[in-house]
Amino acid sequence: MKLPAKAPEPNSENTPFFDGARQGRLVLPRCGDCGFVIWFPRQICPECSSQDVSWFEASGKGSIYSCTVTRRIPGGWGKVTPFVLAYVELEEGPRVMTNIVDCDPEHVSIGDRVEAVFEEATNRDGESGPPLLRFRVREG
Amino acid sequence: MASHGIKDQVAIIGMGCTPFGEHWDKGADDMLIDAAHEAYASAGVKQDDIDAFWLGTMGSGVSGLTLSKPLQIDYKPVSRLENMCATGSEAFRNACYAVASGAYDVVMAIGVEKLKDSGYSGLTGSKPPSDGTDSSLTAPATFSLLAPAYAHKNGLDDETMKEVLTRIAWKNHKNGALNPRAQFRKEVAKETIAGSPLVAGPLGIFDCSGVSDGSAAAVIVRAEDAHRYTDKPLYVKALSFSSGPATGALDPSYDYTTFREVRASAEEAYKQAGIDDPRSQIAMAEVHDCFTPTELVLMEDLGFAEEGTAWKEALNGAFDLDGDLPVNPDGGLKSFGHPIGASGLRMLFECWLQLRGEAPPERQIESDKTLGLTHNLGGQPGACVSFVSVVGSELG
Ligand SMILES: [Zn+2]
Numbered sequence: 001m002k003l004p005a006k007a008p009e010p011n012s013e014n015t016p017f018f019d020g021a022r023q024g025r026l027v028l029p030r031c032g033d034c035g036f037v038i039w040f041p042r043q044i045c046p047e048c049s050s051q052d053v054s055w056f057e058a059s060g061k062g063s064i065y066s067c068t069v070t071r072r073i074p075g076g077w078g079k080v081t082p083f084v085l086a087y088v089e090l091e092e093g094p095r096v097m098t099n100i101v102d103c104d105p106e107h108v109s110i111g112d113r114v115e116a117v118f119e120e121a122t123n124r125d126g127e128s129g130p131p132l133l134r135f136r137v138r139e140g
Numbered sequence: 141m142a143s144h145g146i147k148d149q150v151a152i153i154g155m156g157c158t159p160f161g162e163h164w165d166k167g168a169d170d171m172l173i174d175a176a177h178e179a180y181a182s183a184g185v186k187q188d189d190i191d192a193f194w195l196g197t198m199g200s201g202v203s204g205l206t207l208s209k210p211l212q213i214d215y216k217p218v219s220r221l222e223n224m225c226a227t228g229s230e231a232f233r234n235a236c237y238a239v240a241s242g243a244y245d246v247v248m249a250i251g252v253e254k255l256k257d258s259g260y261s262g263l264t265g266s267k268p269p270s271d272g273t274d275s276s277l278t279a280p281a282t283f284s285l286l287a288p289a290y291a292h293k294n295g296l297d298d299e300t301m302k303e304v305l306t307r308i309a310w311k312n313h314k315n316g317a318l319n320p321r322a323q324f325r326k327e328v329a330k331e332t333i334a335g336s337p338l339v340a341g342p343l344g345i346f347d348c349s350g351v352s353d354g355s356a357a358a359v360i361v362r363a364e365d366a367h368r369y370t371d372k373p374l375y376v377k378a379l380s381f382s383s384g385p386a387t388g389a390l391d392p393s394y395d396y397t398t399f400r401e402v403r404a405s406a407e408e409a410y411k412q413a414g415i416d417d418p419r420s421q422i423a424m425a426e427v428h429d430c431f432t433p434t435e436l437v438l439m440e441d442l443g444f445a446e447e448g449t450a451w452k453e454a455l456n457g458a459f460d461l462d463g464d465l466p467v468n469p470d471g472g473l474k475s476f477g478h479p480i481g482a483s484g485l486r487m488l489f490e491c492w493l494q495l496r497g498e499a500p501p502e503r504q505i506e507s508d509k510t511l512g513l514t515h516n517l518g519g520q521p522g523a524c525v526s527f528v529s530v531v532g533s534e535l536g
Contacts, residue, residue, distance in 0.1 A: 005276065039390065046390075066396065068284045068341035070276065077276045085281050087389075095392050097277070110288060 004076035007129025017041035039094030060116035145412030154183020160354035160477035169210035171355035196231030197481035224518025229484030253479035284341030289396035316475020323477030352477030356485035378412035388522015423509035426487035487514035
C-alpha cells in the first residue's frame with residue numbers, strides 16, 4: 001500500500017536532488033574541497049563548511065544499517081502498518097533515514113542490500129509533487 | 141570559564157506528587173493544585189511563603205499564568221519552562237539556582253502534564269531530519285533501534301535480547317505494584333510481557349512507558365535554612381544538563397548503543413557531587429526508562445555497569461529493588477507513568493521518600509548509603525537532552 005507521506009517541498013538548495021528524483025535518479029551533493037558526500041542535500045559541506053558543492057549521480061545502492069517495523073502509529077500511517085523504517089547506508093557513504101517498500105516487513109533484516117526507488121507523492125492540496133526517495137531490497 | 145555546581149548550597153524541604161494515570165475527571169489545573177498543596181503541607185509552609193515559582197510543562201499550557209491562575213498566586217514571579225521530556229528536571233534545576241544565587245529564600249519547582257483527553261493517546265511523532273521527506277518516525281521506533289545495535293555490539297542473539305528487555309519491564313512493573321501512586325500497579329508475568337503485541341521493532345506494548353496525567357512539586361530553600369523546616373532535608377549535590385549537536389542520525393560514527401549526552405551529563409554530575417564510583421556510592425537511582433532498551437543502555441552510560449555487561453547485570457537482578465543498586469524502585473516511567481512535565485520531579489519525589497526512610501515499607505530500600513540519583517532524558521538516540529541530579533540526606 002502507498003505510504004501516506006506528503007510530497008516534499010524543494011528549495012533552492014536542493015533543486016538538483018529533486019530534479020534527479022523526478023527522473024528516477026539519485027543525485028547527491030559532493031564537497032569539492034574535502035570530497036565528503038553530503039546528506040541531506042544542501043549547498044554547504046557539513047564537514048568543512050566549503051560551499052564548493054557539485055552534484056553527481058550516485059549508484060542508488062546500499063545496505064540496511066538498522067531497521068524497525070512499526071506496528072502501532074496514529075493518523076494516516078496507522079492504515080499502512082506494518083511498515084519498515086530504516087537507516088540505509090549508501091555505497092557512497094551517507095546514512096539515510098527512509099522506508100523500505102515493496103517488501104514483506106517480516107523478512108527485512110539488517111545488512112540486506114537495497115536499491116533506491118522513487119515513489120510519487122501528493123502535497124496538501126492533493127497535487128503531485130516531487131517523488132520521494134525510498135528503497136527496496138535487491139537481489140544479488 | 142567553568143561549571144562549578146552548587147553542592148550542598150540548597151535543599152528540598154517538602155514535596156508533593158499526585159497519583160499518575162488516566163485522570164479523566166481532572167485537568168492540569170486540578171493536578172497543579174493537588175501537587176502544590178501537598179508540597180506546602182510537606183514543607184510546613186503556606187503559599188504566601190513561596191517567593192518564586194518555576195513551572196515545567198511541555199504542552200499543558202504556556203506562560204506563568206498556567207500556574208498562577210489555578211493557584212491564585214498573588215503577583216509573584218512564575219517562570220514556565222520546557223525542555224522536552226526533561227522539562228520537570230529543568231524546572232527544578234533553575235529553581236535551585238535562583239535560591240543558590242541569593243535572589244529568593246523559598247521557591248517552588250512544579251511540573252505537570254495532561255496527556256489524556258488530547259485527541260489521541262501519546263505524544264506526537266518525533267521529527268526526522270529535514271531531508272525533504274516524512275519518514276514517520278515514532279518514539280517507540282526510534283528507541284527500538286537501540287536494541288539490535290546493543291545486541292550486535294555485545295554478541296547477544298535476538299532471544300537473549302528479548303529476555304533482557306522483558307526482565308527490565310518485569311522489574312519495573314513489580315516495583316510499580318508496590319506504589320499506590322503509580323499508573324500501573326500490577327505485576328506482569330514475563331510470558332505476558334514477551335508475548336505482548338509488537339509496537340515497533342522488538343518492542344511490545346509492555347516495553348513502553350505509560351501515557352499519563354500527573355503533577356509533582358518541590359519546595360527548595362538555602363541549605364543553612366533547611367532545618368528550620370524539617371529534620372530531614374534533601375541536599376542538592378549535583379545538577380547537570382547536556383544538550384547535544386543532534387547529529388546522530390546523520391553521523392555514521394554514531395552506533396545507537398549509547399547516549400553521548402547522558403555520558404556528558406553524568407560525568408559533570410559526578411564531578412560536582414564528588415562521586416568516583418556511582419555503582420558503589422549511590423543508594424538508588426531513578427532513570428528515564430521511556431522504553432526498556434533505554435534503561436539497559438543507561439546503565440552503562442551512567443556508569444552503573446561496565447561496558448557490555450548491563451544486560452547480564454539486569455538479568456542477574458543487580459538493579460532490582462533488593463539488588464546491588466536499585467533502579468526505578470517506584471516503577472519508573474514504565475509503571476509510574478510519564479506525564480512529561482512532571483516526570484523529573486516525580487523521580488526526585490522517590491529519592492525524597494527513600495532517602496528519608498518514608499517509602500512504603502514494602503519498597504523501602506535498606507541502605508547505609510545516603511545518595512540518590514535522577515536521570516531524565518528528552519529527545520531520541522542521537523539527538524537528545526539529558527539531565528542528571530544527585531541528592532543526599534547528609535551534608536558533605
Ligand atoms: Zn567539505
